[in-house]
Amino acid sequence: MVLQEIIYTNLDKFEHIALYAGFGLILYLTFSNSKNLNMQKYAIILAILVGALYGVTDELHQYFVPNRSSSIMDLFADVIGVALAQLMIILTRERKHIELVFKNILSSNSIKPKSI
Structure with a gap:
C-alpha cells in the first residue's frame, strides 16, 4: 500500500523521466x-548539458504561467531522464565493444586447438 501511494503521488516524476529520456x-x-567533430566527440556530455538546461528553462517558464507549478523535483526528474538515456547509450556501446573483443579473441589462431 505504501509503495502504491509513493508511485501514485509521484507519477508525474516517472512521466518526466520517460519524456526526458526520449x-x-x-x-x-x-x-x-x-x-562538427567536437560535437560528435562530446555528444553524451552535450546531451546531458542541453537536456538539463532545457529542463531549467522549462521549470522557470512554468513558474510564470498561471495554474502551473514549478518544482525542483521535476527538474531533478528531467535531468535523471536525460542522464539515464546517456547511461543506456554508454552501456550499449560498451557491450558491443566487449562482444567485438571476445569475437576477435575467439577467432584468433592462438586460441584455436592445433591439429596434429
Missing part, C-alpha cells in the same frame, strides 16, 4: 551525427 536520446543522436 529527449536525451534525440539530443545524443543529433550531436553524434553532427558534422
